[in-house]
Amino acid sequence: MPQVSHGNTDLHWCNGCDVPLIRGGACPSCGSEPLRIKHTPPGDIRPGFPHDIDEVEHLADRQWGPGAGRALGIHGSPVLLNPCPAPDRLDEVIAGGHVICSVSFSQKELSTMLLLRRDGGARLNGSGFTPEKGYVVCDPTAVPFIMDGMNLLSPGITDCSDGILPGDEVLVIDDDGRVIASGLSRKHSRDMVGTRGMGVKIRWSALPEENSTGNPQEQPEREWKETWDHVVDVNRPHLHSLVKRAVSFIRDAVKRYGPKAAVSYSGGKDSLATLLLTRDAGFELPVMFVDTGIEFPETVEHVRAIAGEMELDLIVGRPRNDFFELVKVFGPPGRDYRWCCKSCKLGPTVSLIREHFPDGVLTFIGQRRYESNTRERKGAVWKNPWVPQQTGASPVQDWTALDVWLYIFLKGARYNPLYERGFQRIGCWLCPSCDLAERELLNLTKVDQEPWSRILEEERKMRDLPEEWIEKGFHRFKKLPPHMVRLAGEMGMERELLDTGRISKGRKGSFMFVDGYGSCADGLSQEGVLNPGMERKRFISLLNIIGPVTNIEGTEGVEVRPEGWSMKRAAVESYSDGTIVIRGSSEDEIKNVRRKLESVIKRTEGCIGCGICVGRCSSDALHIDESGKVMISEEKCIHCGMCLGPCPAESFVRDPYTV
Known part of the structure; x- marks a missing residue:
């Protein structure tokens, strides 16, 4: 879901050339002063592809009758889409320098609709189109009231089309069939006329004679590619300036952080632009x-095609474990439970870099500040905290999506075909961060959805959840955000859907602690017990994360004393029967020791061999053994704790019981 705190783009429209201008000032082509586009921030605007244009026309025809789509006048001229902050898809459609409508997806109804805007109404009127459905006729006496911002009451409605339901988007027309407003229906068609109460909640209103700014300009109709070639030509000075700065950035980064450098290529537009820029800078880097x-099969095919065309040195990383096997252990991932990113992406990245760039690598990555708050804060150059050997750098950090696309069009580069099928982002096809609206688009791809559908259905039945848990996208969250809580309430299913915490598949009683603390000679202590079936050799090995491990004289137990430990007794004592004692000079210290110990226990039980922690180790003390799980070499370990980073097992293994 787009954020709004990343600033606003300065986008204009030249009416003389009928093209968007990425920066203000006189049009470089015709010299006329452009119109500033009023859109919802942040304005990470992208081109509308033929699929998008066809969708808008289809929705208009479906809602208002045949010919409505063509009446909007969006064929043969540039169309922009602006993703807006919303629970799911909400794209403003920009044509002729104005927002003419929005494409909105309803999670409740699982349907997409057009929300007409004032300038879209002007286009319908200017074309002579008269709605055949999805309309109400406003009594002339009620027109002044809705022009003053009031809603349309049923006594002010003289007629309406059949089939209107509460919640439908409807057009308000006058006696001459001209659109004067649009809004949300509050009633069925049968109750719209001759009753009391609100009929339509008005979104906007304008008299036809006052609303002519949205009429299409008289321009020659072009094919889609020809249209965007024209946009590129007009914006060429801006693009050359962007490329010049990016090339300088890349050369400076290689000089400062090189000489080993590579490009991270995901198959998406931003990484494609980054790859092209490194070549413009004179480098042919491994990818x-x-x-x-x-991944989408189309993405894998695209990456290999690009590698072949450009004769790239393509280095491919893969996870040690198949996602569909891991999901049986961890459960479905969520936006707030993204274990999959660690095990399927971060882990393979760590392994790839350690194998091919053991001395470190400068990686050019196509990330942009408009994508998220996190990426905005990161800056153009950063050190990856979980991959110490990697320095990341983004030459497109300050580019908008439109900048990226125009540069790709300028280069005439092959891009991922999924963009032409309506996808906004290219990544894992079942990512929980995807909008629910994109689910229907999967049918246009080569993805085999059956295994994922089966897993979700098995999870739903195991947890006795309603079918809406899958259908409405509740499975994408561990803890429901406010908009999903509201949706559950609107559906009358709060009780069934609000308690969707994931069932841990860790063994009950794997470890537990006694509630409260006891006093010892120089501080506090807390006792616990581990499951005797835990793999003790691995557990003792991983205890080195906390500090040096030594044997307790006269027993089969071990103890751990972190660096600088001042107490007489060790911080952790672990015995072969499973009993364990932790100590600290204060409650805060004992909590800190316990937190690290719990991490060690969870990693012992839940390690999947992803290798993330291995990449974090600066002393090369961690390795994946023959069983595919992590072990620590005591001789090499410096007990720095750097490996206590993100670990899938932290999310999977059950927290301790307190008794």
Whole structure:
């Protein structure tokens, strides 16, 4: 879901050339002063592809009758789409320098609709179109009231089309069939006329004679590619300036952080632009691609095609474990439970870099500040905290999506075909961060959805959840955000859907602690017990994360004393029968020791061999053994704790019981 705190783009429209201008000032082509486009921020605007244009026309025809789509006048001229902050898809459609409508997806109804805007109404009127459905006729006496911002009451409605339902988007027309407003229906068609109460909640209103700014300009109709070639030509000075700065950035980065450098290529537009820019800078760098196993088949094909065309040195990383096997252990991932990113993407990235760039690598990555708050804060150059050997750099950090696309069009480069099928982002096809609206688009791809559908259905039945848990996208969250809580309430299913916490598949009683603390000679202590079936050799090995491990004289137990430990007794004592004692000079210290110990226990039980922690180790003390799980070499370990980073097992293994 787009955020709004990343600033606003300065986008204009030249009426003389009928093209968007990425920066203000006189049009470089015709010299006329452009119109500033009023859109919802942040304005990470992208081109409308033929699929998008066809969709808008189809929705208009479906809602208002045949010919409505063509009456909007969006064929043969540039169309822009602006993703807006919303629970799911909400794209403003920009044509002729104005927002003419929005494409909105309803999670409740699982349907997409057009929300007409004032300038879209002007286009319908200017074309002479009269709605055949989805309309109400406003009594002339009620027109002044809705022009003053009031809603349309049923006594002010003289007629309406059949089939209107509460919640439908409807057009308000006058006696001459001209659109004067649009809004949300509050009633069925049968109750719209001759009753009391609100009929339509008005979104906007304008008299036809006052609303002519949205009429299409008289321009020659072009094919889609010809249209965008024209946009590129007009914006060429801006693009050359962008490329010049990016090339300088790349050369400076290689000089400062090189000489080993590579490009991270995901198959998406931003990484494609980054790859092209490195070549413009005079470098032919190796390209890294992580095939998570849940990439779109089209993306994998595209990456290999690009590698072949450009004769790239393509380095492919893959996860050690198949996603569909891991999901049986961890459960479905969520936006707030993204274990899959660690095991299927971050882990393979760590392994790939350690194998091919053991001395470190400067990686050019196509990330942009408009994508998220996190990426905005990161800056153009950063050190990856989980991959110490990697320095990341983005030459497109300050580019908008439109900048990226125009540069790709300028270069005439082959891009991922999924963009032409309506996809906004290219990544793992079942990513929980995807909009629910994109689910229907999967049918246009080569993806085999059956295994994922089967897993979700098995999870739903195991947890006795309603079918809406899958249908409405509740499975994408561990803890429901406010908009999903509201949706559950609107559906009358709060009780069934609000308690969707994931069932841990860790063994009950794997470890537990006694509630409260006891006093010892120089501080506090807390006792616990581990499951005797835990793999003790691995557990003792991983205890080195906390500090040096030594044997307790006269027993089969071990103890751990972190660096600088001042107490007489060790911080952790672990015995072969499973009993365990932790100590600290204060409650805060004992909590800190316990937190690290719990992490060690969870990793012992839940390690899947993803290798993330291995990449974090600066002393090369961690390795994956023959069983596919992590072990620590005591001789090499410096007990720095750097490996206590993100670990899938932290999310999977059950927290301790307190008794």
